[in-house]
Amino acid sequence: MNNTIVHIGYPKTGTTWFQKEFFPKVRDYEFFSPLTMRKLFGERISKISPEAVKNKLVRNRKNVIISDESMIGGFKKIRHNALQYRKAFNSATIIVFIRNQFELLMSAYSQYIKEGGEKRINDFLFIEDKNSLYGGKKYLYDSTIQIYQEIFGEENVHVYLFEDFRLNPRLFIERFCKRYNFQINIDKLNFSRKNKKLSGFLLSVKRYSNYLTKKQPPWINSAIVKKKYLVHIPFWNGFTQRLFELNNSIDGIGREIQYKDIISERNLKIIKDYFADSNQYLVEKKDLREIIRYNYPL
Numbered sequence: 001m002n003n004t005i006v007h008i009g010y011p012k013t014g015t016t017w018f019q020k021e022f023f024p025k026v027r028d029y030e031f032f033s034p035l036t037m038r039k040l041f042g043e044r045i046s047k048i049s050p051e052a053v054k055n056k057l058v059r060n061r062k063n064v065i066i067s068d069e070s071m072i073g074g075f076k077k078i079r080h081n082a083l084q085y086r087k088a089f090n091s092a093t094i095i096v097f098i099r100n101q102f103e104l105l106m107s108a109y110s111q112y113i114k115e116g117g118e119k120r121i122n123d124f125l126f127i128e129d130k131n132s133l134y135g136g137k138k139y140l141y142d143s144t145i146q147i148y149q150e151i152f153g154e155e156n157v158h159v160y161l162f163e164d165f166r167l168n169p170r171l172f173i174e175r176f177c178k179r180y181n182f183q184i185n186i187d188k189l190n191f192s193r194k195n196k197k198l199s200g201f202l203l204s205v206k207r208y209s210n211y212l213t214k215k216q217p218p219w220i221n222s223a224i225v226k227k228k229y230l231v232h233i234p235f236w237n238g239f240t241q242r243l244f245e246l247n248n249s250i251d252g253i254g255r256e257i258q259y260k261d262i263i264s265e266r267n268l269k270i271i272k273d274y275f276a277d278s279n280q281y282l283v284e285k286k287d288l289r290e291i292i293r294y295n296y297p298l
Contacts, residue, residue, distance in 0.1 A: 004058055004092040005029070005180065006085060008148075009069035010139070012107040013097035013162040016195045019067050022173070027183040029063040037068065044070050046077070050087035058089060075137035078144055082151045092156070093180075094148050098141045099162040100296045101275045102268070106259035108135070110197040114244065115217035116237045118210040118228055121262050125271075128224050133274055142281040159286065163294040198244065200257040206244045213237040272297040 007023075009015060023031040034044065040056055041048045045068050058064055066089075073081045085092070099107075109121045119127060127134050137143075141159075148157045158179075165172045169191040177184060198206060214232040216222065260268070275297040282288040283298070292298065 007067035008071040011069040015069040053088035116215040140278040
């Protein structure tokens with residue numbers, strides 16, 4: 001019998017670590033990363049026909065893990081994508097990691113600056129629409145979880161908190177492996193973080209350096225968001241991104257920036273009010289009470 005495990009994200013919930021360090025080392029499963037799938041199909045999996053996915057990834061294979069944080073898609077695409085995956089994978093197990101939205105938005109901002117963005121965080125939060133929180137509806141976790149449980153069955157949709165993994169990675173992975181009977185040598189895993197947020201000092205310096213490039217992150221809608229820059233220096237963005245990530249890995253160059261350091265009180269309240277009902281539903285209906293301990297917006 002084919003066992004298919006589909007890890008759909010969310011972004012900024014340790015997906016880089018799982019894709020580079022963990023899933024490739026699970027001996028009894030064949031792993032397909034976002035890069036592998038783009039090589040196979042020339043597209044991200046969310047844009048590929050279910051029949052093509054079934055033929056190339058699932059059929060005639062015993063155990064398969066597919067991981068791509070882009071699979072959820074934008075809010076308007078969540079149900080459509082889930083239905084497509086059902087056609088492709090049939091009885092798959094769906095794995096979803098969620099994260100405190102305050103922290104997730106801060107992490108997304110750090111990534112935005114790493115990749116060339118120049119806006120301050122209080123502008124970034126409303127970067128595509130001054131009246132709408134960036135990515136807001138997508139991070140209403142209750143909606144996504146309900147859609148996937150409706151389509152794949154409640155027992156086949158497993159939800160994890162990124163904070164549990166971050167608190168004690170080894171213990172989390174031991175329990176994770178036991179649940180899915182993964183064959184892997186945990187002692188050979190490197191539990192160091194793969195994609196740290198920039199320190200406050202480096203974040204500020206990198207933001208100002210981004211005025212020397214016209215490039216901005218590819219996931220920002222350039223038709224709506226115009227990049228501000230003084231002059232464009234070819235290859236500057238790639239060079240500074242690698243340089244700052246190298247310096248960020250060195251201890252002593254400032255502490256990792258926290259969302260309370262730079263998000264205004266007004267915007268903290270907007271974020272809290274926006275996600276409170278969704279998170280309260282997770283507490284009351286999905287028994288995810290640990291999100292209270294991790295200070296999710298409630």
